[in-house]
Amino acid sequence: MAVWALGLNHTTAPLDLRGRFAYAADQLEPVLHGLRSTLNRRPETAIVSTCNRTEIYCAGDLGDRERTLDWLANSGGVSPALLRSHAYALEDGQAARHAFRVASGLDSMVLGEPQILGQMKDAVRAAEAAGAMGTTLNQLFQRSFAVAKEVRTSTEIGAHSISMAAAAVRLAGQLFEDIGQIRVLFIGAGEMIELAATHFAAKNPKSIAIANRTLERGEKLAARFGADVMRLADLPSRLHEFDAVVSCTASTLPIIGLGAVERALKVRRHRPIFMVDLAVPRDIEPEVKGLEDVYLYTVDDLAGVVQTAQASRQAAVAQAEAIIDAGVQSFMHWMDQRDPVRGVVPLIQQLNAQTDEWRALEIARARKLLAKGENIEAVLEAMSRGLTQKMLHGALAELHSADAEHREQTTEAISRLFLRRER
Numbered sequence: 445m446a447v448w449a450l451g452l453n454h455t456t457a458p459l460d461l462r463g464r465f466a467y468a469a470d471q472l473e474p475v476l477h478g479l480r481s482t483l484n485r486r487p488e489t490a491i492v493s494t495c496n497r498t499e500i501y502c503a504g505d506l507g508d509r510e511r512t513l514d515w516l517a518n519s520g521g522v523s524p525a526l527l528r529s530h531a532y533a534l535e536d537g538q539a540a541r542h543a544f545r546v547a548s549g550l551d552s553m554v555l556g557e558p559q560i561l562g563q564m565k566d567a568v569r570a571a572e573a574a575g576a577m578g579t580t581l582n583q584l585f586q587r588s589f590a591v592a593k594e595v596r597t598s599t600e601i602g603a604h605s606i607s608m609a610a611a612a613v614r615l616a617g618q619l620f621e622d623i624g625q626i627r628v629l630f631i632g633a634g635e636m637i638e639l640a641a642t643h644f645a646a647k648n649p650k651s652i653a654i655a656n657r658t659l660e661r662g663e664k665l666a667a668r669f670g671a672d673v674m675r676l677a678d679l680p681s682r683l684h685e686f687d688a689v690v691s692c693t694a695s696t697l698p699i700i701g702l703g704a705v706e707r708a709l710k711v712r713r714h715r716p717i718f719m720v721d722l723a724v725p726r727d728i729e730p731e732v733k734g735l736e737d738v739y740l741y742t743v744d745d746l747a748g749v750v751q752t753a754q755a756s757r758q759a760a761v762a763q764a765e766a767i768i769d770a771g772v773q774s775f776m777h778w779m780d781q782r783d784p785v786r787g788v789v790p791l792i793q794q795l796n797a798q799t800d801e802w803r804a805l806e807i808a809r810a811r812k813l814l815a816k817g818e819n820i821e822a823v824l825e826a827m828s829r830g831l832t833q834k835m836l837h838g839a840l841a842e843l844h845s846a847d848a849e850h851r852e853q854t855t856e857a858i859s860r861l862f863l864r865r866e867r
Contacts, residue, residue, distance in 0.1 A: 445783060446506050447584060449539040450513060450531060451492075451499030454553050457530040459744045463725030464520035465498040467491060468694035472570035475519075480576060482515050483508045488578035490571035490585070492546070494563050495636075495692075495724040495743050496553050501543065503580035509533060540775045543584055544768045547592035549601060550761065553743070554750045556602035559635065561592050583778060591771040598767065599760040609640035611749040612720045612741070613647060616688055619718050619739055623647040626718075629683075630654050631676070631691035631699060633661045636722050638668075640690045645669045653686070655679055657693070680704045684711035692722035702731045709737050720746075802834045836862070 452462060467475050472491055479500070480486045487504025500512055517527040534542050542551070547564055549556040568585050571577040596602055613623070620626050628649045630637045633656040645652065652671035655678070656662030662673045674682060676699065683689070683704055693699060700719075705728075708717065719740040721728040726742070733740040810827040814820065839858045846854040 445503055445580060445779075447501070447503050447536055447539050447580060447779070448506060448509055449499055449501050449534045449542055450509060450516070451497060452527070452531045453497035453499070453551070454744065454747070456532060459724065459726070459742055460730075461520075461522070461526075461530060462496070462498065464522060465493070465516065466495070466724045467493040467498065469566050469570065472567065473574045476571060476574040476576045478519075479512065479515055480574075483511055488571075488581040489576040490567050490581055492564055492567040494560065495722065497546075497551075499546070501539070501581060501584065503578060503584070506535065536779070537772055537776050540584060540587075541768060541772045543588045544591045544771050547588040548595040548764055548768065549592070550595075550764060550768075553747050554607055555761075556596075557607060558596070558602060559607075559639075561589065562635075564588065580779070580782075584775065587771055587775050591768055594767050595764045599763045601760040601764050607639060607643075608636070608722055608743060608746050608750070609643045611746045612640060612690060612722075613643045614749060615720075615739075615741060615746075616644075616718050617647075619716065620687065623649055625650055626687035627651045627685060628653070628688045628690070629686040630671075631679070631689065631727060632656060632693040632723075633658070633665045634692060634694075636692040637690065638665060640692070640720075640722070641665065641669055641671070644688075644690070649688075680707070684708035686717070687715070688718040688720075689728075690720045690722065691727040693727055695723070695727060696725055698726055698729045700728045700732070702729050702735075705732045705735060705738060709735065712737075799835075802831060806830045806834075 452465065454462070472493065476489055476491060479491075480489055483504075485505050485508060487502040487508055490501045492499045492501070498516075500516065502508065502512065513527060513531065513533075514524050516531075517524040520527070545551045547561055549558065549560055552560055564585065568577065568582075571581070616623055616626075623644070624647065626649050628644050628651070630641050630644075630652070633654060637654075641652065641654075652666075652669050653674055654662045654666040654669075654671050655674045655676055656665075657676050659673060659675065665671075666673045679700065683700070684707070689700070691699065705717070705719075714737045716737045716739060719728060719732065719738060721740065721742050724743065728740060732738055806827045809830065810823050813823045813826070839862060842854050843851070843858060
């Protein structure tokens with residue numbers, strides 16, 4: 445059994461391509477059922493999907509990896525060749541290392557950010573609910589969480605991190621002289637919006653409003669910040685009221701279109717609007733960015749802002765990587781103990797290849813002799829002798845060349861390998 449990961453993230457694929465493969469938390473279970481039904485051996489499977497990455501982790505036969513890529517490409521409506529040019533495929537130790545780095549925040553756009561750990565735990569719960577989680581993947585993820593905890597408690601990797609939400613507030617502060625004088629609208633009621641609202645609320649804006657598809661959930665979040673609540677259907681008619689808009693929903697289509705923003709600007713007499721689209725796929729049509737009085741930022745645009753705080757944490761990366769190295773070694777040792785054959789597979793393959801080569805040579809020689817009319821018994825005798833000589837050559841050479849110190853050990857090993865008695 446092999447462990448492997450197939451995915452794409454913010455370093456390998458642009459935002460709009462990542463958006464094609466983004467799955468909301470409530471989609472993961474049916475998506476897992478759909479994926480596993482297309483695979484021959486139904487491997488253990490889990491899917492991690494965030495605004496920055498979509499990754500499929502499997503424990504099973506490597507032959508399913510290409511089928512998984514084809515399935516993923518089809519689900520996103522792109523060609524396998526296009527997806528392959530932006531995806532990465534990792535196996536065994538590399539897959540484990542990647543999972544540990546992701547859980548520890550080392551592979552995130554914001555170095556050390558903690559949200560990814562919760563998202564990975566959500567992925568495990570979805571896989572368990574779908575009946576797709578087995579012993580091997582469970583070990584991989586539980587060890588990922590343990591490594592992440594050690595990294596966060598033993599290093600400064602997460603110190604002074606600037607989240608996407610904090611970066612949004614920083615950018616708003618560059619546009620507006622006083623955030624205390626602006627009206628802010630948050631679209632959605634998930635974890636990212638809650639985090640963004642917390643950061644903005646700390647600056648005491650003039651007003652806060654929450655727009656959400658489900659009013660009950662929006663009201664619950666609004667109560668924390670003394671905010672107003674509105675329906676998504678009211679957005680087009682009320683967009684002009686807000687100076688800053690932060691959106692992050694699970695919608696598969698944009699919620700705010702170019703026309704709605706143009707009408708809002710007209711009512712505002714072209715007073716600027718600050719907009720942050722934290723959703724993948726996008727909540728705000730990309731054409732909005734071209735409007736003169738709109739300052740629109742996506743998750744990828746915020747990358748430069750969050751990078752400014754990373755220099756002070758780079759010294760902790762080496763320490764975190766050492767913890768991850770130890771975790772990978774431990775996991776691979778567990779894999780080898782569970783399947784002892786894994787550790788000797790390359791040697792077994794080499795032995796099989798070598799003996800196949802010898803067999804082919806002796807068969808070819810025997811056929812030539814038979815074609816010349818040689819006696820069949822003599823040919824079979826020569827072929828068997830040729831095979832045994834080839835098989836014994838290495839062992840006999842070791843016996844003749846071994847010094848006194850190692851001859852006893854060599855003799856014992858060769859006796860055990862070649863002088864076995866059939867029971």
